[in-house]
Amino acid sequence: MVRLPLTPADIERGQLLGSLLRQARSGRSMLEVAIAAGISPETLRKIETGRVATPAFSTIAALATVLGLSLDEVWAAINPQAEAAA
Secondary structure: OOOOOOOHHHHHHHHHHHHHHHHOOOOOHHHHHHHOOOOHHHHHHHHOOOOOOOOHHHHHHHHHHOOOOHHHHHHHOOOOHHHHHH
16 A cells, blocks of 8 residues: 655644643653553654654554543644634
């Protein structure tokens, strides 16, 4: 499967997601959160730094669950334009 190049909006959403996850993780280690979410610490690091700007929905859902975030909170945080329009 060929992936399309990321748009500037995709990159921005990836950065916003990474920031949200870092804040929500607060004092917990990457290792602890990654293992609880069923992903590798390297994958979590890449998501938090924006290197993986479009992680799979199941990955986002698992991280949100582990970090005590609702998917609505995640969506609102990574789509500030949609929130402002509503």
